[in-house]
Amino acid sequence: MPDTGTVVAVAQLALAVGELDANRQAVRAAVAEAAAAGARLVVLPELSDSGYVLSDADEARSCASPAATGVTLREWRSLAGRHNLTIAGGFCELGPDGKVYNSAAIVDASGTRAVYRKAHLWDAEKKIFTPGDDPPPVVELPFGSVGLMICYDLEFPEWVRLAALRGADLIAVPVNWAASGSPAPPGERSGEVIAAQAAASSNGVFIAVADRCKTERGVDWLGGSVIIRRGGYPAAGPLCQDRTAVLTATVDLRLARDKRIGELNDLFTDRRPDLYARLWDVA
Amino acid sequence: MPDTGTVVAVAQLALAVGELDANRQAVRAAVAEAAAAGARLVVLPELSDSGYVLSDADEARSCASPAATGVTLREWRSLAGRHNLTIAGGFCELGPDGKVYNSAAIVDASGTRAVYRKAHLWDAEKKIFTPGDDPPPVVELPFGSVGLMICYDLEFPEWVRLAALRGADLIAVPVNWAASGSPAPPGERSGEVIAAQAAASSNGVFIAVADRCKTERGVDWLGGSVIIRRGGYPAAGPLCQDRTAVLTATVDLRLARDKRIGELNDLFTDRRPDLYARLWDVA
Numbered sequence: 001m002p003d004t005g006t007v008v009a010v011a012q013l014a015l016a017v018g019e020l021d022a023n024r025q026a027v028r029a030a031v032a033e034a035a036a037a038g039a040r041l042v043v044l045p046e047l048s049d050s051g052y053v054l055s056d057a058d059e060a061r062s063c064a065s066p067a068a069t070g071v072t073l074r075e076w077r078s079l080a081g082r083h084n085l086t087i088a089g090g091f092c093e094l095g096p097d098g099k100v101y102n103s104a105a106i107v108d109a110s111g112t113r114a115v116y117r118k119a120h121l122w123d124a125e126k127k128i129f130t131p132g133d134d135p136p137p138v139v140e141l142p143f144g145s146v147g148l149m150i151c152y153d154l155e156f157p158e159w160v161r162l163a164a165l166r167g168a169d170l171i172a173v174p175v176n177w178a179a180s181g182s183p184a185p186p187g188e189r190s191g192e193v194i195a196a197q198a199a200a201s202s203n204g205v206f207i208a209v210a211d212r213c214k215t216e217r218g219v220d221w222l223g224g225s226v227i228i229r230r231g232g233y234p235a236a237g238p239l240c241q242d243r244t245a246v247l248t249a250t251v252d253l254r255l256a257r258d259k260r261i262g263e264l265n266d267l268f269t270d271r272r273p274d275l276y277a278r279l280w281d282v283a
Numbered sequence: 284m285p286d287t288g289t290v291v292a293v294a295q296l297a298l299a300v301g302e303l304d305a306n307r308q309a310v311r312a313a314v315a316e317a318a319a320a321g322a323r324l325v326v327l328p329e330l331s332d333s334g335y336v337l338s339d340a341d342e343a344r345s346c347a348s349p350a351a352t353g354v355t356l357r358e359w360r361s362l363a364g365r366h367n368l369t370i371a372g373g374f375c376e377l378g379p380d381g382k383v384y385n386s387a388a389i390v391d392a393s394g395t396r397a398v399y400r401k402a403h404l405w406d407a408e409k410k411i412f413t414p415g416d417d418p419p420p421v422v423e424l425p426f427g428s429v430g431l432m433i434c435y436d437l438e439f440p441e442w443v444r445l446a447a448l449r450g451a452d453l454i455a456v457p458v459n460w461a462a463s464g465s466p467a468p469p470g471e472r473s474g475e476v477i478a479a480q481a482a483a484s485s486n487g488v489f490i491a492v493a494d495r496c497k498t499e500r501g502v503d504w505l506g507g508s509v510i511i512r513r514g515g516y517p518a519a520g521p522l523c524q525d526r527t528a529v530l531t532a533t534v535d536l537r538l539a540r541d542k543r544i545g546e547l548n549d550l551f552t553d554r555r556p557d558l559y560a561r562l563w564d565v566a
Contacts, residue, residue: 119555123547135561152548155485157440158559165565182484182514182544189472191484191515198481201465201474202438231465232474261465264406265435272402273563276441278418280556282448 005252006143008170008206009034009042010237012225012245014214017051018063024049024075026244027089033246035083040143042246043210044089046118046151046174047102053217057100060128064094064101067115073105081109086141088148089210090174093117099130104150104174106139113139118150119159136163136171144169144253147205151175154209155195157202164203165268169256171199173209177222193224193238201232204259204267206251213242230256288535289426291453291489292317292325293520295508295528297497300334301346307332307358309527310372316529318366323426325529326493327372329401329434329457330385336500340383343411347377347384350398356388364392369424371431372493373457376400382413387433387457389422396422401433402442419446419454427452427536430488434458437492438478440485447486448551452539454482456492460505476507476521484515487542487550489534496525513539 011030015023027048034042046052049072050063065072072091080087086108093103093115102118102125117132118125136149136159147168153159154173163171173196182191193209200207207228212221226237227249235249259267294313298306310331317325329335332355333346348355355374363370369391376386376398385401385408400415401408419432419442430451436442437456446454456479465474476492483490490511495504509520510532518532542550 119558120553123545126547131555133558135558152553155550156554157444157485158554158562161440162559162562162565165562185516188516191480194477194515195481195484197474198478201478202440232477233468233471262406264409267438270403270435271439271441272414275402275416275418276445277563279441279445279448280560282445 005250006040007038007248007250008208008227009037009039009246009248010208010210010225010227011042011044012211012213012223012239013045013048014244015045015048015051015212015216017053017216018059019051020049020063023051024072028079030246031079031083031087034248035085037246037248039085039248041086041088041146043172043208044087044174045210045212046090046176047092048089048174050092051216052176052212053219054128057128060092060100061094064092066094066096067103067105067112070094073107073112076105076107077111080107084109088146088172090150100128101132102129102150104148106137106146106148108141114148116148118153120152120156122152135166138163138166138168147171149173154199157199160199160203164205168205169253170206170208173207175209176212177224179220179222189238190222190224190240192222193226196226197228197232200228200230202267204230205256206230206253213244288533289323290321290531290533291491291510292320292322292529292531293491293493293508293510294325294327295494295496295506295522296328296331297527298328298331298334298495298499300336300499301342302334303332303346306334307355311362313529314362314366314370317531318368320529320531322368322531324369324371324429326455326491327370327457328493328495329373329459330375331372331457333375334499335459335495336502337411340411343375343383344377347375349377349379350388350395353377356390356395359388359390360394363390367392371429371455373433384415385412385433387431389420389429389431391424397431399431401436403435403439405435418449421446421449421451430454432456437482440482443482443486447488451488452536453489453491456490458492459495460507462503462505472521473505473507473523475505476509479509480511480515483511483513485550487513488539489513489536496527
């Protein structure tokens with residue numbers, strides 16, 4: 001049964017750390033391409049303005065901009081208005097508290113709808129960014145409710161569950177999946193993609209992942225951009241190629257509101273939260 | 284890097300509902316085959332004594348036996364002693380409370396080490412069995428700590444997390460994966476296997492799944508028996524063939540005690556349980 005409804009896009013980009021103008025140009029081009037394909041939502045990679053392989057906290061700070069007044073989100077608001085779509089992407093945030101965050105935002109023509117700060121930091125990010133303490137946001141849009149988290153966040157099933165229980169129909173996930181992360185044996189799909197598929201399946205949500213490509217300061221990327229249906233199978237991708245691309249899929253996000261997976265089963269009401277409370281005894 | 288240490292086996296069996304003698308004979312043969320291959324642990328399918336496609340509660344009751352004194356676990360204790368291995372398998376339990384459970388047990392030469400009752404019931408099981416209210420058990424064995432859950436339980440990331448946090452190095456999962464469950468598109472691996480891979484990866488545990496094959500009262504099975512390494516990639520299987528088989532893999536279960544996945548990352552200490560408590564606000 002083909003989905004009807006909304007075209008969703010994920011933009012796999014080649015970015016260069018510190019090259020903010022060139023990176024923003026890459027975003028502009030990808031958003032225009034997505035819009036031309038009819039997309040109502042376009043997902044950008046993690047840290048799409050600064051690039052990822054930052055040397056240290058000082059370099060990150062030099063690339064960071066405030067959510068409210070900074071150039072990155074101001075440009076996204078302009079792009080969203082011009083193309084009549086919603087952007088969910090990662091950016092390097094200078095917080096009002098003076099701290100630097102690995103953040104993401106959902107922006108539409110009406111303005112910035114949500115800012116999220118990555119709660120689970122990967123590797124050297126721990127030396128560069130302050131972790132976020134707020135749950136993944138969920139924003140109601142005309143075509144469905146969109147949740148937001150960043151890269152390594154997606155590996156924590158509790159976090160995905162939280163976004164799903166808060167009402168996300170689709171979870172947008174800006175990532176920078178390093179190719180060295182968990183190299184797949186021959187013939188096997190990468191574990192990062194597998195984790196995204198399982199997250200979609202166990203929560204009955206769509207998941208849209210925008211990854212990176214090309215080498216940045218010696219780091220190669222998986223290029224695993226993918227749009228996954230609520231049942232856990234891909235609607236577009238996973239690309240797993242080292243090239244820029246805008247992947248699109250036409251999906252009906254409202255399907256994610258029905259958690260039934262059989263006459264007598266429902267992914268949410270079959271949960272046993274009373275028993276899961278024991279997690280707190282061993283955590 | 285090849286694993287060293289323990290041979291683990293999963294037995295994919297053809298069973299017939301109500302044919303308890305024939306089903307037990309199938310188990311005896313599979314355990315002997317696993318033992319001949321050097322297995323120290325053999326996992327059997329869900330409801331391996333009764334068969335799965337029970338008509339109603341009365342038929343289930345007629346096939347059920349008590350854990351302490353019943354014929355099924357008595358035979359497993361005898362087999363475990365004779366072959367010097369541990370059996371983790373599903374059986375139809377008549378509880379001391381008179382209720383019938385979809386249960387599983389871990390049995391070794393010293394006796395029954397744990398009995399677990401499926402907490403998340405699938406489809407018509409809800410009309411037949413009483414759900415369990417206890418967490419997945421974890422049993423310390425000479426070669427590692429083995430956790431236990433049953434089929435649909437594995438689709439709930441909270442449940443797998445609980446077993447992992449309680450110290451499971453390997454989670455044994457007796458299943459009856461119906462082929463009609465979530466049919467995979469061409470070229471895609473079945474969602475049930477994907478979920479098991481992601482569960483292994485996100486928790487840094489081994490997972491050993493024993494599935495069914497052949498048709499039972501019109502129901503076909505996935506035949507997806509698989510042994511998954513702690514990184515989430517298969518060590519043996521997934522078979523995904525409609526034939527009986529004993530799959531084995533040699534694994535070092537102690538590897539699961541190191542949850543590090545990089546110089547600065549650890550699957551458990553990177554969790555944010557303080558933030559996950561918000562799950563209780565939306566559950």
